[in-house]
Amino acid sequence: MPSHRYRSVFDRVDVPLAAKPETKTQPARTWPDNRFTAAPLWVPVDLRDGNQALAEPMDTERKARMFGLFLLMGYKEIEVAYPSASQTDFDFVRSLAARDDIPEDVTISVFTPAKPELIERTFAAVEGLPNVLVHLYTATAPAWRDLVLRGSRAEVKALIEDAAELVAKLADQRSGAKGAGAEHSSGADRMRFQFSPEVFNLTEPDYVLEVCDRVTEIWDACADRPVVHNLPATVEVATPNIYADQIEYMSRNLARREDVILSVHPHNDRGTGVACAELAVLAGAQRVEGCLFGNGERTGNVDLVTLGLNLHAQGVDPMIDFSDIDAIKAVVQECNRIPVHVRHPYGGDLVYTAFSGTHQDAISKGMAHHAASAAKLGVPPDQAPWDVPYLPIDPADVGRSYEGVIRVNSQSGKGGMAYLLRTHYGVDLPREFQPVFSKVVQRATDQHGQEMAPKDLWELFRATYVVPGEDGPWQLTEPAFQELPEGGHRVGASVVRADGGVIPVSGSGNGPLSALTVALAKAGIRFEVLDYSEHAVAAGADAVAACYIRSRVDGREVWGVGLDTSVVTAMVRAAVSALNQGLDQA
């Protein structure tokens, strides 16, 4: 690989805290010791940054659908458009201005470059909207200054100052409004301002500070109306600790810090957008911009679903409703026309599913333990502390059922198939029986190489163990059991051999099963019971009993299973099932 063509981030930009030695009063960095205690402010930018990365940008209808989703999920600030970019975007903002159902606590954010005519068009779009944030951006990194904007540091700063002043002036002119230059107020006009030094992560720290501080001054930030400085990793170029250092440096050094909301906007070029956002929050960021399921330019914006549910999984309320992740995903997929990967954290189709044997075993045991500990605590299972192996959160928290948690294929073990039979069909195979049936399942899955659905598993189970007891070549007809007055049981029946011969038999023993053993011996059948268990499959009047017999039939160890509403019939069927497996079939 021609790796020599690329440079380390340390050769591209000054990384402030890394360069600064630690002193007693000023540690090099504090973020590694910080903890998450509350959710940051979230801003979905799907309708702008996500939208600009789509082959088919959203029309008004798709935008409205996604906007509705954000409201339902509880987002309070939503970037809705780049109104000067297209008529569609402009019209969408106008359609919001015409609505009267946008909650008062929701702020609409609109995006504009530092170009006077585009800023004016942006203000035209938001006319009449009460809670607006105007988001101004210009690239500040050297390569963008030199190649794209073709301006020096001073010239690019001047471009930004002029644009910020125009934004302040237009805000002042809004009818009945109190703009940037006016007396501070949280009253009628709640227009706020945001500045993004695009490619912040490759911009010289002293320059970006100088520019941001100047913008804070122009917009006259105050506690009532703080300015947002949004520091994007427009193209991710370094490990997340570097971004965290950059953010902590800004957080410590920005002027009028209490009047600034420090925001981050990570992209995901190195696949570490989520880590960047998380470490940035530890480093002092108060606000995070991203997209649901990580849509966005190239490898995407940081994923707000993962970020939110990562907090949830650590016991911190994300303040966003993810309780129906599949409904959220459906809207996102339809609006973006891009599928969400089956392995996508928290929302992918397969992320709560185990195919592998040891994981299934652990999950199965964990789920049983969870149910028991919830009962012990006297709380519903969805309120009990979660500690099930291999499942970082309870799938039910995001509206997923337990149906797909365990799925069986050739990588699966006994625990998985036992779990499926128990949860789908109510049969609880004895522990010693599980590896025996598991081998049968593995032979089948190895042969066809496919997954085995619960229905197919049940069919295989029935065909192997239940049907031989009901409809095999060997039969036991008209068994009549009797309790003896002196104690013990007696049975009389006819053994129908596989070759059609009928042998009447009878026998007595301590219980029905031992009586049956004695009777069968009279027909020359060596039937030795090694283990017996039974349980009810369903409760109530239609309760079915499941009986399991581990036996040695003519020297062969076999398991028989019987199902019936009568325990005795279920037991006889289990015994006949064993005979059919242990004896010659013709």
Ligand SMILES: CC(=O)SCCNC(=O)CCNC(=O)[C@H](O)C(C)(C)COP(=O)(O)OP(=O)(O)OC[C@H]1O[C@@H](n2cnc3c(N)ncnc32)[C@H](O)[C@@H]1OP(=O)(O)O
């Ligand atoms: C990192 C980000 O996500 S930034 C957002 C990017 N989003 C988009 O580009 C989607 C929407 N954009 C558009 O639809 C179009 O780019 C428009 C309509 C806004 C402008 O289109 P055009 O006028 O044809 O300009 P075009 O985009 O080709 O060129 C950009 C010009 O703006 C300049 N420019 C780029 N960003 C900025 C900025 N933030 N502030 C001021 N000028 C800028 C460039 O230097 C270039 O100037 P030049 O013509 O003097 O060379």
Ligand SMILES: CC(C)C(=O)C(=O)O
């Ligand atoms: C916030 C803006 C400028 C952006 O989308 C980016 O830098 O990635």
Ligand SMILES: [Mg+2]
């Ligand atoms: Mg972006």
